[in-house]
Amino acid sequence: MSVPLIQAYRVGRYIAGRKLRGVKRYPLVLMLEPLFQCNLACAGCGKIDHPKETLQKRLSVEDALRAVDECGAPMVSIPGGEPLIHKDMAQIVASIVQRRKFVYLCTNAILLPKHIDEYRPSPYLTFSIHLDGNRERHDESVCQEGVFDKAVAAIRLARSKGFRVTVNCTLFNGENPAEVAAFFDEAMTLGIEGITVSPGYSYHHAPRQDVFLGRSASKRLFREIFKRGPKSADGESRRRWSFNHSSLFLDFLAGNQAYQCTPWSTPTYNIFGWQRPCYLLTDEGYAPSFRSLMEDTAWDKYGVGRNPACDNCMAHCGFEGTAVDDAFMHPLKALKVALRGPQLTGPMAPDLPIVYGEHARHVVASVPVADVKRATRASDAQHTAGL
Ligand code: SF4
Ligand code: SF4
Numbered sequence: 001m002s003v004p005l006i007q008a009y010r011v012g013r014y015i016a017g018r019k020l021r022g023v024k025r026y027p028l029v030l031m032l033e034p035l036f037q038c039n040l041a042c043a044g045c046g047k048i049d050h051p052k053e054t055l056q057k058r059l060s061v062e063d064a065l066r067a068v069d070e071c072g073a074p075m076v077s078i079p080g081g082e083p084l085i086h087k088d089m090a091q092i093v094a095s096i097v098q099r100r101k102f103v104y105l106c107t108n109a110i111l112l113p114k115h116i117d118e119y120r121p122s123p124y125l126t127f128s129i130h131l132d133g134n135r136e137r138h139d140e141s142v143c144q145e146g147v148f149d150k151a152v153a154a155i156r157l158a159r160s161k162g163f164r165v166t167v168n169c170t171l172f173n174g175e176n177p178a179e180v181a182a183f184f185d186e187a188m189t190l191g192i193e194g195i196t197v198s199p200g201y202s203y204h205h206a207p208r209q210d211v212f213l214g215r216s217a218s219k220r221l222f223r224e225i226f227k228r229g230p231k232s233a234d235g236e237s238r239r240r241w242s243f244n245h246s247s248l249f250l251d252f253l254a255g256n257q258a259y260q261c262t263p264w265s266t267p268t269y270n271i272f273g274w275q276r277p278c279y280l281l282t283d284e285g286y287a288p289s290f291r292s293l294m295e296d297t298a299w300d301k302y303g304v305g306r307n308p309a310c311d312n313c314m315a316h317c318g319f320e321g322t323a324v325d326d327a328f329m330h331p332l333k334a335l336k337v338a339l340r341g342p343q344l345t346g347p348m349a350p351d352l353p354i355v356y357g358e359h360a361r362h363v364v365a366s367v368p369v370a371d372v373k374r375a376t377r378a379s380d381a382q383h384t385a386g387l
Helices: 005-020 061-071 089-098 112-118 135-141 147-160 177-188 215-228 247-253 290-296 316-329 331-340 358-366 368-384
Strands: 029-032 075-078 102-107 125-130 164-171 194-199 268-270 273-275
Touching (some): 005 316, 061 268, 061 290, 089 102, 177 194, 215 247, 273 290, 316 331
Parallel strands (some): 029 075, 125 164
Antiparallel strands (some): 268 273
C-alpha cells in the first residue's frame, strides 16, 4: 500500500460510516476540474477540445469549495486542463487541505518549478505528475519533446522540498510491456510514493482515436507488464512497485475481476456543473446540484455492457471505487491478492454481458466523427505552432 496510514485510516473510517448507515452510493474521490485550458495538446486528451471562450473560463474559489463541501468525499483530485494555470489554485488547494481532505493536484509539471513555493508540504497534499512512460514514450504521448525531462526535474524538486509525489501514467495502444516495466522501475527510483496507472479511455473528443487500447488488449498488456516484475538496473529483483491503487483494482486490470463501474464513486464538478455520469463521458449533461447528480442520474444506462461508450473503459475513475467497495466487503480476498499479486496466467474473468442494442452502438459511433476531425485539426494547428 502506498498511501500513508493517516489517509488509509480516514478513508477507511469514511467508508465504514457510509456502510453502517446503509448508503448505497457514496463518493470517494471528487474530480474537481477548475479549467479546461492546458499548456499541452496531448494526442489522447479528451478535455481540451473546447471553444476559446470555454478554455478561458475558470472555476472560482467559492464554487470549488462549495463543490468540495457539497460532495463530502474524503479525497479530491484536481485534474484539468492544467490546474497550475489557474491563478487561485494555491488558495483552492490550501482551503481543501484545511478541511483535512486528501488533495491530488494533477499536473504535467511544466509550471511546477514556478509555482511550487505557493504550496506547503502536507500529508494532505500530493502532486500527481503526468508521466506516460520513458522519455521517448512520454514525449510522444504529450506531442512535445523535452516534457519528460521537465517532469522528472519537477518530481525531484518536489521531493526535495518534502512534498508527497505520485506519477500518473496512462497506457495507450502499442505499449511494449518490457518498456513499461522498465519505466515503473525508473519511476520508483525518483522517490515517488506510488504510480497511478490506467488504460487510456477512448475519448470521442481526443485528437487521435487510433491510440486507445481495447478491453481485452488492456488486460493482456497488464498481465505482461506485471509478469516482468520490478528489477534493478543490473537486472536483479528489487523492491516492489508501489501503486496508488487497491490490490483488487490491479487484479481487475489483469483480467481477474468482472467488475461493473461505479461512476458515482468519483463525481466530477467543473465550470459547467456536476457532470453526468462520470469524469470521462462529456456529452451526457450536467446536474444542478450534487444531490441531483446522485439521485436523478440514470446510472443503469452506464457501465460495461450497458452503453457502447463504456465498452473499452477500465479507467480507475470508474472501477477503483468498485474495487475498494469489494475489498471492504471481502477483506480476505483483497489481502490474498495484495500478498500474492494478481493472477497472471490462466483464463480471465468473463466480461459482463452486453445488454444494449445495435441502435445504441450506432448512436454513439455516429457522434464523434465530426468532433474527431475538428479536434485533429486543432491539435495539428497547436502542434505546428509549437505549443
Ligand atoms: S492530457 Fe495533456 S493536454 Fe490533456 S490536460 Fe493533461 S497534460 Fe493537458
Ligand atoms: S464505464 Fe463508467 S467510468 Fe467508464 S465511461 Fe462508462 S460510466 Fe464512465
